[in-house]
Amino acid sequence: MSVDVISSDLLNVALLVFMGITAVAVARLRNLFAVVMLSGIYSLLGATLYVVLDAVDVAFTEAAVGAGISTVLMLGTLALTTSREKATPTARARTAMALSVAIGAVLIYATLDMPLFGDPSAPINHHVVPRYLDESLEETGVPNVVTAVLASYRGYDTLGETFVIFTAACGVLVLIGRPRRRKTDGTGASKA
């Protein structure tokens, strides 16, 4: 095994650990501005990890959409609402902790049957994938297999995705797009 394979594996685990630290900080902090910024950092760490794991297209999208647009949307929401969180009741936190530890334990038990990381003989790397890798250049003329599958073989999926975004945009516009009369009874409409 060559040196750069080992170093990329170390980088992979190190990035995952950083993501873990960021996530724990998100769970503990109550300043929502810091929480939103950390969630942007979390996304960016994820994007870096995707580059290490060879998913360059995904990394690009995550950096632009996950770390960029999501963070901007959340900051906008903070500006329209509040940036301070109240303390969490301990009973509720304890129940949530117990539940998530239990679910996590079950999921980790389930991974014991999975093929090891990076194994080329894993079932996920067979069936339809060799066909895409062998034939897509001839059939679509696009050297990037991800683009070939996304835009050509699964073009209708991508069209459906566009409908989802359109629907979400309509929903957002219906909810907060139009100017509203301020209520006269005092509550609400504080800064909007």
Add this chain to the structure above:
Amino acid sequence: MSAYAFPGLANYWIAIVLMMIGLYVVMAHENLIKKIVGLNIFQVSVFVLYISMGKVKGGPAPILADNITIYSNPLPHVLILTAIVVGVATTALGLALIVRVNEQYGSIEDDDIRDLENAE
């Protein structure tokens, strides 16, 4: 020991730990923005799980070139590309709902809103 002993299953385990931190944030916190951030943490960790499964040791990114015979798996990448974009659409809708809730109740804390509902 096989050549795939490191990181072995550790990638999946850390992804699951991240997932559970996200789930904990969603369940434990009353603040609606914090819940959306928790949902994002959960979402990115699911993406990491998928992309980890598609990695092939020694294989470069699936962009075809001469002299290369082994590539990482492109299919999880395609799935996750779609999921990221759909994820930001749902985040935007959730945040718009939060802004509306704040206008209506003057609070984005789940328990405050419940109290106001019960008082009416």
